[in-house]
Amino acid sequence: MRVMITGGAGFIGSAVVRELSKNADCKVSVFDALTYAGNLDSIGEAQKIGDVAFFHSDLLNVDEVRQCLFSIKPNIVMHLAAESHVDRSIDGPKQFLETNVVGTFNILQVAVEFYNSISVDDRERFRFHHISTDEVYGDLEGTDELFTEETPYAPSSPYSATKAASDHLVRAWGRTYGLPVIITNCSNNYGPYHFPEKLIPHMILNALAGKPLPVYGDGSQIRDWLYVEDHARALIQVATEAKPGSTYNIGGHNEIKNIDVVRNICELLEELAPEKPAGVNRYEDLITFVKDRPGHDTRYAIDASKIKRELGWEPQETFESGLRKTVQWYLDNRTWWERVLSGEYRLGRLGVGEK
Numbered sequence: 001m002r003v004m005i006t007g008g009a010g011f012i013g014s015a016v017v018r019e020l021s022k023n024a025d026c027k028v029s030v031f032d033a034l035t036y037a038g039n040l041d042s043i044g045e046a047q048k049i050g051d052v053a054f055f056h057s058d059l060l061n062v063d064e065v066r067q068c069l070f071s072i073k074p075n076i077v078m079h080l081a082a083e084s085h086v087d088r089s090i091d092g093p094k095q096f097l098e099t100n101v102v103g104t105f106n107i108l109q110v111a112v113e114f115y116n117s118i119s120v121d122d123r124e125r126f127r128f129h130h131i132s133t134d135e136v137y138g139d140l141e142g143t144d145e146l147f148t149e150e151t152p153y154a155p156s157s158p159y160s161a162t163k164a165a166s167d168h169l170v171r172a173w174g175r176t177y178g179l180p181v182i183i184t185n186c187s188n189n190y191g192p193y194h195f196p197e198k199l200i201p202h203m204i205l206n207a208l209a210g211k212p213l214p215v216y217g218d219g220s221q222i223r224d225w226l227y228v229e230d231h232a233r234a235l236i237q238v239a240t241e242a243k244p245g246s247t248y249n250i251g252g253h254n255e256i257k258n259i260d261v262v263r264n265i266c267e268l269l270e271e272l273a274p275e276k277p278a279g280v281n282r283y284e285d286l287i288t289f290v291k292d293r294p295g296h297d298t299r300y301a302i303d304a305s306k307i308k309r310e311l312g313w314e315p316q317e318t319f320e321s322g323l324r325k326t327v328q329w330y331l332d333n334r335t336w337w338e339r340v341l342s343g344e345y346r347l348g349r350l351g352v353g354e355k
């Protein structure tokens, strides 16, 4: 099996790479521009264990995309590369349009060219798996509803609007050009190797440094959390077993208010890191409420019954077990996040076109 993973040096992509690297029959090729979110440290171990190649390339350079895809000759393309942080999309939406929309268009075009050039047998096996988010559905204010695969798209942020656009492109390329596409829409992920700007690692690292723990609004926004390794297993199962044209929602059945996530982290740190920074009595005292994000979605919740029914996938971690593992991972892997915070992780390997 030859798998090309765009965005394989990012948070979720690197979890897929680590999982696939355990399979001796799998050749993994990571295609990544190494933006601020890409980190080769996250796939270093996988490169030692498995057959993992790295291509430093940008989706916006269509010639490079073509060159890489045709030299990799994948059976499966797993497309995760994206700009992924909602706050950044509010401050600078253009890069989101470029990578998430134009970048997806570029790889779809090249994938169609490649698909048309391979044998009938290889076409039978070929899959283009687009990894997307539940944020394309908008939010579920004041209801008990869940997002299903049939929920209409209603994105709220520049990030989710560009992801919705990319989902539409992928479906259209499946329908119009016959590309065997699969789409998955997943809820919020958390776990090891998560970039420190995201809620859970940001709170862990700020608490360890004795800095304020900033919570948007009153912290009542609800997210459905999934441990990243559970997501990686789901993605591999979908990519290898799902029928072309299918869509699956993936979620962790863990609907939790942001403020409770932060309180849970504080409680775990009391137990796992009892020696606190000077001046801190209890980690929870560091919680600070800050002005809410514009357009902040109130509730996301996934109905993941289709993937369970059709493919038998369900998460192995509860939020309690996954959060404990995550906090412990950040305590045990200081070098990884210290290199991120200091910027050292990017030395000598800045993103394509960056100075």
Ligand SMILES: NC(=O)c1ccc[n+]([C@@H]2O[C@H](COP(=O)([O-])OP(=O)(O)OC[C@H]3O[C@@H](n4cnc5c(N)ncnc54)[C@H](O)[C@@H]3O)[C@@H](O)[C@H]2O)c1
Pocket (backbone or CB within 6 Å): 006, 007, 008, 009, 010, 011, 012, 013, 031, 032, 033, 034, 035, 036, 037, 038, 039, 057, 058, 059, 060, 079, 080, 081, 082, 083, 084, 085, 099, 103, 131, 132, 133, 134, 163, 185, 186, 187, 188, 189, 190, 195
């Ligand atoms: N993180 C979540 O909670 C979550 C939930 C559901 C879906 N998703 C989706 O999963 C995918 C991966 O998310 P993530 O959290 O791992 O993202 P991430 O920001 O951690 O990683 C993105 C990766 O894409 C690379 N990249 C960015 N622009 C590129 C370009 N133009 N060309 C090539 N590579 C480029 C980056 O270098 C990075 O390695 C995204 O498509 C995201 O929309 C994320």
